[in-house]
Amino acid sequence: MNLYAITAIYRFEMARTFRTLVQSIISPVISTVLYFIVFGAAIGSGIQTIDNIHYSAFIVPGLIMLTVLMQSVANASFGIYFPKFLGTIYEHLSAPVSFLEITIGYVGAAATKSFIIGMIILATSFLFVPLSISHPVWMVVLLLINCITFSLLGFIIGILSNNFEQLNLVPMLIITPLVFLGGSFYAIEMLPSFWQTVTLFNPVMYLISVFRWAFFDFADVPLIYSFLATLVFSLICVSVIFWIFKTGYKLKN
Amino acid sequence: MSIISISKLSKVYDDGTNALDEVNLEVNKGEIIALLGPNGAGKTTLISTICGLLKHESGQIKVDGYDTVTEYRKTRRLIGLVPQEIMLEPFETVYDTVRFTRGLFGYPENRKFLEDVLKKLSLWDKRKQMIKELSGGMKRRVMIAKALSHNPKILFLDEPTAGVDVELRRDMWSLVDLLKNNGVTILLTTHYIEEAEMMADRIALIDKGKVIFVENKDALMARMGKKELTIKFKSPITKIPESLSNYKLKISKDRLSVMYAYDTKASRTGITRLLRDIADTGFVLEDLETSQSSLEDIFVSLIRK
Numbered sequence: 001m002n003l004y005a006i007t008a009i010y011r012f013e014m015a016r017t018f019r020t021l022v023q024s025i026i027s028p029v030i031s032t033v034l035y036f037i038v039f040g041a042a043i044g045s046g047i048q049t050i051d052n053i054h055y056s057a058f059i060v061p062g063l064i065m066l067t068v069l070m071q072s073v074a075n076a077s078f079g080i081y082f083p084k085f086l087g088t089i090y091e092h093l094s095a096p097v098s099f100l101e102i103t104i105g106y107v108g109a110a111a112t113k114s115f116i117i118g119m120i121i122l123a124t125s126f127l128f129v130p131l132s133i134s135h136p137v138w139m140v141v142l143l144l145i146n147c148i149t150f151s152l153l154g155f156i157i158g159i160l161s162n163n164f165e166q167l168n169l170v171p172m173l174i175i176t177p178l179v180f181l182g183g184s185f186y187a188i189e190m191l192p193s194f195w196q197t198v199t200l201f202n203p204v205m206y207l208i209s210v211f212r213w214a215f216f217d218f219a220d221v222p223l224i225y226s227f228l229a230t231l232v233f234s235l236i237c238v239s240v241i242f243w244i245f246k247t248g249y250k251l252k253n
Numbered sequence: 254m255s256i257i258s259i260s261k262l263s264k265v266y267d268d269g270t271n272a273l274d275e276v277n278l279e280v281n282k283g284e285i286i287a288l289l290g291p292n293g294a295g296k297t298t299l300i301s302t303i304c305g306l307l308k309h310e311s312g313q314i315k316v317d318g319y320d321t322v323t324e325y326r327k328t329r330r331l332i333g334l335v336p337q338e339i340m341l342e343p344f345e346t347v348y349d350t351v352r353f354t355r356g357l358f359g360y361p362e363n364r365k366f367l368e369d370v371l372k373k374l375s376l377w378d379k380r381k382q383m384i385k386e387l388s389g390g391m392k393r394r395v396m397i398a399k400a401l402s403h404n405p406k407i408l409f410l411d412e413p414t415a416g417v418d419v420e421l422r423r424d425m426w427s428l429v430d431l432l433k434n435n436g437v438t439i440l441l442t443t444h445y446i447e448e449a450e451m452m453a454d455r456i457a458l459i460d461k462g463k464v465i466f467v468e469n470k471d472a473l474m475a476r477m478g479k480k481e482l483t484i485k486f487k488s489p490i491t492k493i494p495e496s497l498s499n500y501k502l503k504i505s506k507d508r509l510s511v512m513y514a515y516d517t518k519a520s521r522t523g524i525t526r527l528l529r530d531i532a533d534t535g536f537v538l539e540d541l542e543t544s545q546s547s548l549e550d551i552f553v554s555l556i557r558k
Contacts, residue, residue, distance in 0.1 A: 002326070008356025012342075012349070019344060087340035091399070094304040094334050095357040096326040248308055 005097040009105025010112075013079050017113050024075075025117055028067050032121045035063050036128045039185055050187050053216050056129040061212040062184030063125070068118040068143065069150045069179055069204070073171045076110035076154030081167055084159070099245030103155060110151035111144070118143050131215075139214035145230055146207055150175075152237035159244055178204040183212075188220040203229050255279040256407060256438050257303065262312030264295075264302055264462075272298040274462040275312065280407075285429065285439040286467075287449035289552055290459040296442040297337060299459065300409045304334050316407065330358055333405030337412045339392045343385035347376055350384060351398045358403035367402065373428065374398050390421045397428070407438045414445060426452060446552055458552070481544050482524060485510040487537040494534045500527050509539075 017024045039059055050058045083089040092102055125131060133139050154171075161167040182204035188196055199205050200221075210226030213219035219226070243249070257280035264273035272295050280286050288296045301307040303314050305325055314321040316328035342350060351371065352362055371377040374394040384392065393413075400408060410429070414422045429439060429452055443449055449456060449470075456473055458465040489508035500523065502511040515522045531538065 002359045004356045004359050004361055008353050011356075012345070012353050015349065016344070083342075086342060087336075087338060088342055090306055090334070090336055090340060091354055091357055093306050094329060094332070095354075096329040096359055097357060 002097050002101050005095060006101050006105045006108070009092075009102065010109045013106060013109030014112065016079075017075075017109075024113060025120065028071055028117050029120050029124060032063055032067055033124060033128075035059075035066075036125065039063075050190070051216075051218055053218070054129065057131050058187075058212075058216075059185050060122070060125045060129065060131060061215050062179075062208055064118050064121050064143070065146065065204075065208050065211055066179045066184050067121055068114045068147055069175055069207075070171055071114040071117050072110055072147050072150035073154035073157065073175055075113045076107055076151040077158035077161065077167050077171075078154075079106045079110055080155055080158035081161055081164075085164075099242060102245075103152075103241055107148060107151040107155050110154060111147035114147045114151065115144060118147065133215050134217040135214045139211070142207075142211050142214055145234075146211070149230060149234045149237065152234065152241065156237060156240050156244070159241075159249075175204075178202055179208070181205075182208050183220055184208060203233055206230070254282050256282040256317055257440070258313075258315040259299075259303070260313050262299075262302065262309055262314060264298055264307060264309045272462050273302065273309070276459075276462070276464050278457060278464055278467060280438060280440060281455075283433070283436050283438055284454040285433055285441060285452050286455045286457055287453035287470075288440065288442045288457050288459055289446065289449055290442075294459045295462040296459055297411055298462075300334070300411055300440065300442065304332055304409065305329060326359075330403065331406045332409065333400035333403065333407070334409045335396050335400045335411060335413055337415065339389070339396060341384045341392060341395060343383065345384055346381050347371070347384065347387070347395055347398075348380040350395065351402045354399040355402040360403050366404070370398050370401050373401075373431075375424070390417055393417055393421065394424075397425070401432075405437070407440070408432060410439060410441045410443075412442055412444065414443065414448060422448075480515055482513045482515065482527075483510050483542040483544070484513065484528075484531065484538060485540040485542070487539050490536060496530055496534060497527070500530075 036056070036059075049055060083092065157167065157170050181199065182202045183199065188199055188205065188209075191199065206221060206226040206229035209220040210223055210230075213223060213226075257278070259276055259278040262273050262276040263271075265271050276295075276299060278299075288299065290296050298307060302309050303316070303321060305321060305328075314328075317331055319327040321328045345353070348367065348371070351367055355362065355367065368377060371380055374397060376391070376394055376398055379387065379391065384395065387395065397413070414425055417425070426448075429441075433439060441449065441453065453470050455467060456470050457467040483505075486509055490504065490511070491508070493502050493504065493511070500513055502513055504511055513524075513527060515524065528538075
């Protein structure tokens, strides 16, 4: 294992975060605060509680997930797309590094960034709502798993994208709707039965459900389904990345 | 002893272009070999394939005895690549970007070594500057610094002096000289034939994906190079006299001189007799001049064949 290469990629990517601190960290935090004000204070005043949980508190896991998933995809996709765009990817391809090491470097950095953002949002939410976490260790573990999984997805998007428009297409047209419709701001049981069935096909719903369980000991679907969904999704992402590096698709002619 | 051994290497691009066609090439340890050829001949494809940037369909590449596909970690650590185009992350500092490459090649940060590399390339004073703030020539130096950051045994220079000013070109030549003296094997592609003529030990001519020949530069120059004697007259000559017809002289456009091609390696060049025969014709000589065909002339004549 070329640990120096992993460290070099990780360090290089993290340096980019600190160079663009406002865009990387402050901007998503401000967006989340706005969500708290709009959904928690304005709209939440009409809903009061869901399953005895104050609505402002109920949306916290969903809000963290919304930002973390978006940021994971954006960070990882940009991280690998930028060297492709600049042409500096030649260094990675001519260096003694394996696909696994490149992936660990980029995905590790992207996941770290989104994990930091997730924790900042959590800290911020304590300022707005009274919040207690039932399973804090699981909450951290689940947050980490989701950061890594969606960074893997972002990494794939970054490799497959041919331009900046395509880079933004998947997060904008797929991830955002899936997170919004995956129960970020409501319990699934609040939907009409037809839409409840439709929601079961939304993989993000399983992630939000288990994450909410870590907070409130309450989940929309059985935990095992959520863990299985996360595992399957991660395996698919790893398999696709392995195939890309094995075949050189979009990387090597 | 060869450090790069290429046998029956073929590469076909997705669009069907046969970029490399059963290429065989041996690169000796410590030598400078210049890959010459017209645009699209396959020079960059060959380098890219050795480095792992491109996949090849068939054939084998061995670097220091290791296979570039199955033992890529060993082979890639030995190679430093300076690509044709400048490709750098614009928002990174000079030092960080060079350190990044060193890490990528599996080496820990070594400040002393990186300082030496940057100083050799006159980049030390600019180490804290962002890449985007550098001039084109400085960026080219950074590309070289990155390629040298892991102290490679083999250096690939793909058109290293294309579009650079005279000062940088001379610096680059000095650096190549220094590296060669330190035992680094250098594979160079260039469009500046005089560059190859000046630096290379051997010349490989590649065209349409095939290696036409690989030969020692001096031997090639001696074999293919011709010398020419230009004899200038005081007054124009209308035609070559019958007594000089055996010399196959060519009259210049202004008819004030004739050219005589001869072989320096031949036992007799015929110059003494020619000058005597010219004197017998009564022509008055003004000046004599000799010239040797350059590698460029040889290159052009070979490509046209």
